[in-house]
Amino acid sequence: MSTVEEVVRSTLKEVLESKGTSGDIVLEEESPLADVGLDSLDWAVVVISLEQRLGVDPFSQQTEYDIPNTIREFIYFYVHSVTNANSQR
Amino acid sequence: MLFDIATKHQRASQEAECVICRGERWSYGKVHTWAKALSAFLQDRGVTRVAFYIANSPKLIALLLAADRIGLEAVLLHREFPLDEVHRYLFDLDIETCLTDANVDEGPRLVAVPEYETLVSNPLWPETFEYAQSSSKVLLLTTGTTGRPKTVVHSWASLAGPIRREESYRDSRWLLAYDLTRFAGIQVFLQAFVNGGVICIPAGRTVGEVIDTMLRERISHVSATPTFWWRLLFESSRKLRQALPLVQLTLGGEAAPQTLLDALRSNFPQARITHTYASTEAGFCFASSDGIEGYSLEVLENNLRRVRIRIVNGELWISSPYAMQGYFGSSLHQEEWTATGDLVEVKKGRLIILGRAGDCINVGGNKVFPTQVEGEIRRVAGVRDVRAYGQRSSLVGQVVKAEVVPENGVDTAKLKEEILHYCRQRLQPYQVPRIIEFVEHIPISDGGKVVRRD
Secondary structure (H helix, E strand, O other), X not given: XXXXXXXXXXXXXXXXXXXXXXOOOOOOOOOEHHHOOXXXXXXXXXXXXXXXXXXXXXXXXXXXXXXXXXXXXXXXXXXXXXXXXXXXX | OHHHHHHHHHHHOOOOEEEEEOXXXXXXXXXXXXXXXXXXXXXXXXXOEEEEEOOOOHHHHHHHHHHHHOOOEEEEOOOOOOHHHHHHHHHHOOOOXXXXXXXXXXXXXXXXXXXXXXXXXXXXXXXXXXXXXXXXXEEEEOOOOOOOOOEEXXXXXXXXXXXXXXXXHHHOEEEEOOOOOOHHHHHHHHHHHHOOOEEEEOXXXXXXXXXHXXXXXXOOEEEEOHHHHHHHHHOOOHHHHHOOOOOEEXXXXXXXXXXXXXXXXXXXXXOXXXXXXXXXXXXXXXXXXXXXXXXXXXXXXXXXXXXXXXXXXXXXXXXXXXXXXXXXXXXXXXXXXXXXXXXXXXXXXXXXXXXXXXXXXXXXOEXXXXXXXXXXXXXXXXXXXXXXXXXXXXXXXXXXXXXXXXXXXXXXXXXXXXXXXXXXXXXXOOOOOOEEEEOOOOOEOOOOOEOOOO
């Protein structure tokens, strides 16, 4: 089973590829989300795909974590959300 | 009034064909006789409101005539409603008698329709029985693709008011592609019936079965939804289409896009092609036969049918003498103006129907009309059918999602790229479908329209 991090990364890669950007793009941990090359609608698609794959949408619920600004924060945003969801089951 | 029309036609000719259903031919004389017998049967039940839960058939037509003759309110329930929903309507609308052709246990409310032979050979009332002056009404359910349908009260006069009466229509042979329990089905029925034409009920719902009926019965007039016409074009061969002796094609129930009007024109060059605007509540409103999307404002302003329009915040409002009397349960005082729920714009002197307000997709505050997105996607080779709707998004409200039925054997990965490429050239970024899924079929409501909901 793939980890949350892998799922987030591959989803980002897919959406980038669908825009014609090279899939080999390196998603640096510290890259600001603003520099990844996705517009707000692309991010919306990323979030929808991740909800389908991980069963959570951390943007739709209150969270103690700040809204992410970098790739690393984005990944951990999902990791926390999945962990929370699992602990509540 | 409906019964009187039948009386007139059967006097002119007993044998003239009225309804054709699965090879059975019913003349105006026979339908009239059955309606007389049924009106006595209904009178015997002693009710003022009656429901019909019956599939398209001569039976249903005879019952409509019968109910009209004795001034009943006839409630039309779509035969595909599940039984518990039927019971809910019977309860909500306070109906004691519901005639049905469904194979269910008869009860105090559900009653089987007596067959022609049984009833006519053993009449309940003498021929000369005096019936009350007709105050008959028709209660129709709206075909909205969302929410619970509303019950709309019409009179036969308001329904038949805008029907074109022409001598040449006497020879018209109409395909009943809609359900008779729906406003559109009633319109087609009246268009044929008022003029003494023939109503043909297709043997089934597949394109193959419908075309079979059209060829066998030499159908000259067809009125159907754009969804139906797309299916007909996609699922039949050009050779077969050329064999259809069509004189008149009518599109209604949904906005008719230019791409479809063009495709029909090139496939049926000899036919008159008309797109109409109507709703269950507002009644028949207007029609255009110039092959151009939308409706010329100039023509609308000189409308002989006295239908007036007004645009309020982008929504079309209608004032029409053919509108409903009101919703069931509310006061039947007729409002002058009816909101249609359709969003419109005026472009180059024409009124363009953009789509249902409820179908409109809100992408980060931008309005997107599914029909526009679908229209572009349809132009891509390899696309057989499509629907677009809003996929909920926590970030931007909604994003446009498209479901596409590909042609057989098409490489879907490549098709997806082509659709995106084409849409990016033709549409604003927020209109481009961000999610594309390939599916086997597109869901259609029982009113024959595309369901644009998740």
